[in-house]
Amino acid sequence: MHTSQLPLFPAVNPQVSLVTVAHLTPEELEQRAMAAIDAVLEAGHPMICAWSSGKDSSVVANLMLNAARARLERGESCPPLLINHSSITVENPEVQALASSEIEKMRAYAADQGIPLTVRVGHPTLYSAFACRVIGGRGLPAFPDTRGDCSVDWKVRVGDRLTAEAYAELRHVTDMPAVLMTGVRREESSARAASIASRGERDDGIWTNAEGGMRLSPILSWTSDDVWTYLGYCAAGMIPSYSDFAETMRFYRDAGGSSCVVVASDMMDARKGGGCGARSGCVTCTKVKSDKSLTNMVESDADRYGYMKPMLAFRDFISNTQYDWSRRSYVGRTIDKDGYIAIAADTYAPQMLEELLWYALSIQATLPRAANFRYVDRRELFAIDMLWSAYGLHKPFHALWIAREVERGNLKFPPKVKPVQKTPVPSYGRIYVGSDWDGIDTPKVAGLFDAPLAMAEEGCGIGSIGTRFTRDGRIVTDFDTTQQFEIDEEGAFLFLEFEADRHIAEFHRDDAEWTAAARIYLRYGFVTLAKGAHARWDGLLRRTEWRQQNGLHGQPPLEHLIARCDAPARQEEALFAEAA
Structure with a gap:
């Protein structure tokens, strides 16, 4: 766990327009996001962070915890914080292990700093899980040319259920509505950028979705390089963090089949690269023609990941x-x-x-x-x-x-x-x-x-x-x-x-x-x-x-x-x- 006493980067104006965000330094982006989160906490809103164990949500979780930490160090109050994590049960074992390890680090960091944090982990219902849905004969897997409703059952509905439970829980301790925070980024895809624009999302303050839910998207304008640079600062001990993110970086490096991931020794050089876009979901996913992440892992280190080779064969058998x-x-x-x-x-x-x-x-x-x-x-x-x-x-x-x-x-x-x-x-x-x-x-x-x-x-x-x-x-x-x-x-x-x-x-x-x-x-x-x-x-x-x-x-x-x-x-x- 890294809890460096180095000061955070100098504060910047959180109201910088989105047009100029691209010109901000990584330090200014970090402080801008912190200021937006702190404003929500200052208003007394409990905060829920949707966390997947991926790089983007890990940055957001650390920003939230550090904003809370800074408030407590200043002698100010901090509303309840929640981490919501959806586990799909047939996720890549390395991702499952990573998530479990990082959750324990979050809990330890929060306890050490006196941060009021609760972590909730949800799973798909028994009836909708892979075993019942596919092997039980209820339906076919999701293929490239069919509906991908498994992601709705295994991720979206689980996340919605966790959020509803969190709202119900928080109503017993505060009258202030909770704000849900995600690591969504405009850069991820043109389709996502269009959706973000249609919802009116912003990164400098609270926005409201169609159902009236309060949301915050603090890294909306960050690039992949910005994300990796931030994690690199955490790894180097330059930013207080619940984790050194070494295992997160290792996973992206091995799953992505590239050296784009920031590491502490050369984090500044990594700004020159294109960032790592490796993604990994369940080891049974047939929504894609081939599981490049799992394949890269098996091929990159047979000693460490060779045990997953039969899993890859199982996935390919279903797909083919x-x-x-x-x-x-x-x-x-x-x-x-x-x-x-x-x-x-x-x-x-x-x-x-x-x-x-x-x-x-x-x-x-x-x-x-x-x-x-x-x-x-x-x-x-x-x-x-x-x-x-x-x-x-x-x-x-x-x-x-x-x-x-x-x-x-x-x-x-x-x-x-x-x-x-x-x-x-x-x-x-x-x-x-x-x-x-x-x-x-x-x-x-x-x-x-x-x-x-x-x-x-x-x-x-x-x-x-x-x-x-x-x-x-x-x-x-x-x-x-x-x-x-x-x-x-x-x-x-x-x-x-x-x-x-x-x-x-x-x-x-x-x-x-x-x-x-x-x-x-x-x-x-x-x-x-x-x-x-x-x-x-x-x-x-x-x-x-x-x-x-x-x-x-x-x-x-x-x-x-x-x-x-x-x-x-x-x-x-x-x-x-x-x-x-």
Whole structure:
């Protein structure tokens, strides 16, 4: 930790126009940003810093902490400060380690200086995380030519949730509204610059977003070189800082494959370069064609980063098979208003999902303990098994069976495949099932009504779990709910230790009722549904039961599905002939 007693740079006028900011020295930029932050604190506003562990947000966090430090040294008060950090769980392990280390340094620095700082770390919901979303079969990964909604689920919504929680927390200690501060910079891209202009962002004082939230963008006009020069001053001990940022610089250097990063010994020379633009997100990201950061790291230092090579292979396997239609399911999950199920390439096929889980568990089983990384943790393993059962993708407890196989040393790793060229999405027609297949009086489709549990409750007089009616008049078991789909860690552990093998032996077979695992998990009580989701899960289970009764569960041979299709559309006739 660097806490040099050297004075901060001489104060400058914070009201310098944006036109002249480009002519300010790094010292003047630093003091200008400090003055803007101090003005917010002087007005009594609590401050929230959105921190990612990257270079820009690290500068902003240090500016905030130093502004608070200066106020306390002058004998002035300081409102509460918060650091919000969104962890996406499948982030590059080196980034995860960096974030954890830097957070501890922030806490130590704040405690040492008497700064009122709280650090909050948020994660995606279990249902939206990579394991459930992709391996659980809920949806496909984000590809270059598809919507990137994973970033919304894993970053934006987590950040919004943390901010809302922070606002609620701060309302109990102050009447002054909080100001959210970010490290956004105009230079980053033309698109971002346009967005910044449309929002009216400024770096010399508070601005307000469309929802009325108070914001501050203190390094809005900084260049990448300005950022690295500032971190270089911190590394040299010329600016008080919670960190020497050595690990931050090392990551950017190794991920960027360049020597552009400022280091203490040659920080002034670094002003001549173009700065480092290396970015790294999750190790599963397929939104880009290739993960240059991860590739650079693996190639730059095999001894240090070689353990991530299988991760890169896993990412490349997913990316390169985007248009491999043999890895897709062809039975639609919904029934349209006319009573048809579409037969077309859709989400991943059960076999592909099995491969992904096997690869993920095998890779994480061989990682060094220090990596502290999991594609799939225990809760997510059960969530995957729950979804596979509810969707009718695999026989009951298949995910747990795969996990047991990996534990026995039966490891599988992603093959190296060439990118499959883009072709039109295959669509073969529709299967007519009618509109009365799941009529309210249909005896063979139970949905979320657990008859054995109901009989046990009635016979024993326990009465802890009753029944309820959905809006469409169906009776379902009134399982417990929470704000979101959740799995109790301790309950999952106990089931895995004492019940899993027995249930695998009894139910892990093709002729079992494939929704059995989902019901059993709910029956044991360590899986809870989201509030208001009874009807949705009831419909999902009913459709799966009906599909199993009609041979449409799992992964039916494509030729069988085509044979059952009603008259295909004209544009699909060529595909029929090709598939035949």
